[in-house]
Structures are given as C-alpha cells and as structure tokens.
Amino acid sequence: MADSTNQPLIQVEGLSKSFGSHLVLKDINFSVSRGEVVTIIGASGSGKSTLLRCMNLLETPNAGHIWFHGEDLAAERVNINRLREDIGMVFQSFNLFNNLNVLDNCTLAPVTLKKMSKAEAEEVARANIASVGLSEFVNAPVTSLSGGQKQRVAIARALCMKPELMLFDEPTSALDPEIVGEVLNVMRDLAESGMTMVVVTHEMAFAKNVSDRVVFMDQGVIAEEGTPEQIFRNPRQPRTREFLTRYLED
Amino acid sequence: MSVKERLSGLRHFVTDDHRYVFLTTSLVAAIGIWFSMRPRSSMSFLAGMYAVEVAMYWFLVAWLALSAVALIFKLTHWKNYAETSPFTKPQVKPIIRWLSYLVVIVTLVLFVDRAIMGFSATMQTALAQDRNPNDFLGSIIYMLDKSADIIGQGVITTVELSVFGTLIAFFLAILLVFLRIQTIDRSDNDFVRFLKRFGSEFAKLYSTVVRGTPMMVQAMLIYFAGFGILRNTGMSVTEIGGVWSTFIAGLVTISLNSTAYMMEVLRGGIEAVDPGQNEAARSLGLSQWQAMIKVVFPQGVKNAIPALSNELVVNIKDSSVLSVIGVFDLMFATKTVVGIYFKQVELYVVAALVYLCLTMAASWLLGKFAKHLSVEPAPLTSVSDMNVTVGTVAGTGSSEHSLDQTKARNQQGADQESQR
Ligand SMILES: Nc1ncnc2c1ncn2[C@@H]1O[C@H](COP(=O)(O)OP(=O)(O)OP(=O)(O)O)[C@@H](O)[C@H]1O
Ligand SMILES: [Mg+2]
Secondary structure: OOOOOOOOOEEEEEEEEEEOOEEEEEEEEEEEOOOOEEEEEEOOOOOHHHHHHHOOOOOOOOEEEEEEOOEEOOOOOOOHHHHHOOEEEEOOOOOOOOOOEHHHHHHHHHHHHOOOOHHHHHHHHHHHHHHOOOHHHOOOEHHHOOHHHHHHHHHHHHHOOOOOEEEEEOOOOOOOHHHHHHHHHHHHHHHHOOOEEEEEOOOHHHHHHHOOEEEEEEOOEEEEEEOHHHHHHOOOOHHHHHHHHHHHHO | OOHHHHHHHHHHHHHOOOOOHHHHHHHHHHHHHHHHHOOOOOOOOHHHOHHHHHHHHHHHHHHHHHHHHHHHHHHHOOOOHHHHOHHHOOOHHHHHHHHHHHHHHHHHHHHHHHHHHHHHHHHHHHHHOOOOOOOHHHHHHHHHHHOHHHHHHHHHHHHHHHHHHHHHHHHHHHHHHHHHOOOOOOOOOHHHHHHHHHHHHHHHHHHHHHHOOOHHHHHHHHHHHHHHHHHHOOOOHHHHHHHOOHHHHHHHHHHHHHHHHHHHHHHHHHHOOOHHHHHHHHHOOOOHHHHHHHHHHHHHHHHHHHHHHHHHHHHHHHHHHHHHHOOOOHHHHHHHHHHHHOOHHHHHHHHHHHHHHHHHHHHHHHHHHHHHOOOOOOOOOOHHHOOOOOOOOOOOOOOHHHHHHHHHHHHHHHHHHHOO
C-alpha cells in the first residue's frame, strides 16, 4: 500500500528520550510512508508509548529529529499546534471530553481550528460518527457510552480533523475482550481506506493481518522490523522470538 | 433515604412494630411527667382543671410502672419472653398499643400547656414590660423586641457582605486561577513566557500573603489605607465616609480574602481533571489556552463547586470579624445591643442561633444548587475539615490508573486546603 513517492510521511531520526536519569528511547530511527500501516509490539516498558507520544510531541524528545511536512517537530518553537492538526491520536483510556456530548467532542477541534462553520463541522462529524457505527449516539453524553463505543468516538473525533497520520496507543487494552473486536474492525476499515497508521498494540492477530510492517521494540531500541510474515514466521533476533513465544503462550 | 421512605418507616413503627412500645412510650411518659411538674403559666388552660391534670399525671406514672414490670419480666424471661409474657398475649397487645397512643396524647397536651402556652405567656409579659425582665427567655424576647431594627439591620448586612463578597470573590478567583495555572509551552515566545511566569508568581504570592494573615488585620489595613489615601487627596472625613464607608471597606476585604481561598479550591478542582483530557485536546491541535478554556476549565470548575459553595458558609461566619472596623453586621449589632442591656450571654446565644440559621439555610440552598448541576453537595463543615469532592464527571471513562491519579491529586488539593 506504500505510496509511489518514496518520501516518508513521517521520519524519526536519532530520537532519544529520558525521564530523569532513565533512558527510555535510545537513538531511534524509524519512518512511515504514506498509506502504510505499522504496528509496534514489544514488552511492557520497552518504550512503545513514549515513541508514539514523541511523534506528536506529547513527550518532548531529548535529542533527535522528527520530520513531518518538511518541518522538524522536535525543533524549538516549531508551530506544533498546526502540525498536530494533521496527526490524529487515539489513547488507551479514550480521553473523550467529559464535559461535551459525542457530537461536540467531534466538532470542538474543527470549529476551533479549521475556521469551519458549526453546521459544516457537524456534517463532517456526523459522517465520521456514522462510519464508526454510532449514529444513534450523536447526542449522547460520553459518560453514558461503553468502553468500545467511547474508543470508536475517539477515533471519529480524530478523523474529523482529516489527519494524514493516525497514532494509536494500545487502543483496545482498556476494553473487555468481547468488545475489542468492534474497535479493531473500525481500525481495519480505516487501514483499508488508505490511512497512514502507527499502532502500538498487543493484538497480535491485528499486527499479523492488517499491518504492512511490524516493529518490535525492546528496552528502548527497535530490535527488529519487517513484514508480518517475517516477524511472526521467522524472527531473526532471539529476543523477538522469545517475546513472541512468551506472548503467544499466554 | 428519601422523606417518603422515612415517613413510611415511621408509620410502620407507630402502627405495627410492637417491640419498642414500652421502651419508647415510657420515655415519652417520663417527659410528660416532667412537664406536669413544671410551674403553670398564666395562660395555662389546665390550671382550671386540676382533677384532669392529676389524672393525667397518675396515668403516666402508672404507665411507667407498667413499663418497669414489663422490663423486669423481659430480663427474667429473656429466652421465652414472647411465649410467657402476659404483655404479648394477642388479647392484651391491642390494648397496650391503644394505651401507648394515649400516653403520647397526654404528653402532647402537657407539652402544649406548659411549653407552648408558657412561652406565649413569657412573651406576653416580656413585651408588656418597660424594664428588662430577669428570666432568660423573657429577657431575650424583651431585648429582641426593643432592638429588632438593630439586629435586623445586622442580619441584612451580614447576608449582603457574605453573598456579594462570595460572588465577587468567585469571579476574581477565576481570573486569578487562570494566572496561577499557566505553564510555559514550547511554542510561547519570550514575552508570553515572561507574562505567564509573572502571572503565576503573582497569584502564588497573593495566595500566600492573604491566606497567611488574619482577616481582621486585613480589614484594618484595607480600611485605614483607603482612608489615608482619600485623606491625602484632600477630602474631608464626611466626604470620605460617603465613598469609603466601613461597609465598602468590609466588602472589599471579604472579597479579596475569599478570592485567595477560592483560587486554591479552583486550582484543586482543575488539577483533579484527568491529564488525559488536556493531552487529547492538545493532540487535536488545540493550543494550551484553547484546551484550558474549552476542556479542562469547565470540568475543573464543576469539580470545585461543592467546595466553592462552602466558601459562602465560611464567609457568613467570618464576616463577623469585620465588625472590628465598624461594619454594621450581625456581630456589630449584637455588640451594640449588649452595650445597651449588658446581657452578654442572652444576646450572644441569639447571635449564635442566627448565624447557625443563616449557615444552614445557605448550605441547604447550595446543596439544591449543586444537585441541579449534578454534582455532589458538600457536607455542612468549614472548608478546613473537608475534602475537595470531585464531581461525578471527573475521571469517568479513564483507566484505573488515571482514576487513582485523580484521587491522589485531589488529596493534594485537600491538603492545601487544610492549611487554612
Ligand atoms: N512520564 C513518565 N515519567 C517517568 N517515567 C516514565 C514516564 N512515562 C514512561 N516512563 C517510563 O518509561 C518506560 C517506557 O514507558 P512506555 O510507556 O513507553 O512503555 P510501553 O512500551 O508503552 O509499555 P506498556 O506496554 O506498559 O504501555 C517505562 O519504564 C516507564 O516507567
Ligand atoms: Mg504504553
């Protein structure tokens, strides 16, 4: 699904991040092409979330560059708000705005930032809410939704900004097993529509079946990356193999 | 428990429950006996029916004796009381029940005769007096009657000071907390950074100074400073009295004082908002300011409403120190009346009761208001021994982790509060 232009959509270069004296990311080099779906897997604490959060600067890197639209997100005083409009993010804990209903969650950012009229923004929002199958909940307060519904609203909310890149940080980890599927289906549809996605997940089936590339992280470095077949069938690194066997046993 | 449930519980207790008949009504009978032993007032209607009252008295005494017998029987036949007691026989039970109602009625009659008619009589005589009567209640009634204007003026001023003061403080606190919670964002230029830094430090300093000094001192300082400044402009004392009255100075004091506390409460509410809310807003491209205004702040204020409304209750009480600069509030009015009659205990009891009524009314109203906004009402306490309650909205839909964080932060807010 990779784009014909070989220029990556986002490129991470020599990225390091530490919390205090704890070095969490060590010289990460990583890029995502337009239309590509990349999943990041790895043990807990290996730095997956931190990498993802650096990619829209929710964490400030200590060193390195993150190239997006020809600008370095990590540079001092870059217009980060403008660039974030094109990078959607979905959180493990949904983080829907509790003071707003479903529709207003989806229109807040477009109306505030895109100089859209309220009516226009609502039309876009309704379409996106419909695409995640929640049309009947348009006016519901978000606190009344189930976890799976909340996460689908969160995806719709991000899509309303028409982002070019979507980041997912363990979008299904806070959900009951029986409703994980409804969120994964929405993500699969999104991937098939050509959206560029970076997904941190523990859903190995999703990594295997939907992604174009799998990145395995271990202790703050990218230990191995490759196609799903290669990573899951014959991982080159012993630690990848160890992680996968441990994981698939559980 | 709703009022309806309570009523139906009471009805069940009165009409069906047999277990406590003797226990409850013997207490009622004892109260009735006590009333009948009180001296009769001039308005007592039982005074002309001596025989009736004697009968009532002996009926209550007999009931007490019967209760005592029942109690002894119960203690000696603990295990099989229900089968062996003469009081639990199906023929006896209804009689006892009806008698127990009679006990209550007799006691009520005695209560009306002694307490209510007695009070009316005291009031009648006290109001007719032209000297302060010597009995406690009579004296209070006499003085309240004679100084109703003064006390009424005091109550009105106290209500005005606390209500307006709290409202003004609320708006000032909102402005101040905005300054307080500003954090430097990467995209800010040097000027914005300086402004934010300055605002935040100013708010911190304000809060420290105001919360660290007594309001009585603040009142003195503000009143005399204002007075001095106006004096320097060449105004005469009477002219100044027209502009910078003690009431205005008191209102300024209580507003500025309450602002600091309310700011801390607001800050606690804002910091209790799940940080994920801010992150989500920022991830969509909203600036720090936009995320604050549209997402974090509304939730934070909602969190803070219970503790904020408590500030009104605090202000009703604390406005009493403003009497030190001569504000004509309830405290000052009471002092004035004390100066006339030299009945300190009687009058300060009245003042305490009026303050209690005001604070209870305020917290009842605020409870209704908070319910209307679907947040938990605060208990009737001073801010110092109360946790900042997070409204039902906070933290819903977040993981366990962030809920715990909310609690931890909340506790932090409460700790800060407790410095008060
Ligand atoms: N804000 C923070 N302050 C201090 N340490 C942090 C912070 N965020 C993450 N860390 C640490 O950084 C390391 C990597 O965390 P990260 O959340 O990126 O891991 P992860 O791979 O996403 O793990 P998980 O699968 O549990 O989500 C961990 O050791 C974590 O304790
Ligand atoms: Mg993580």
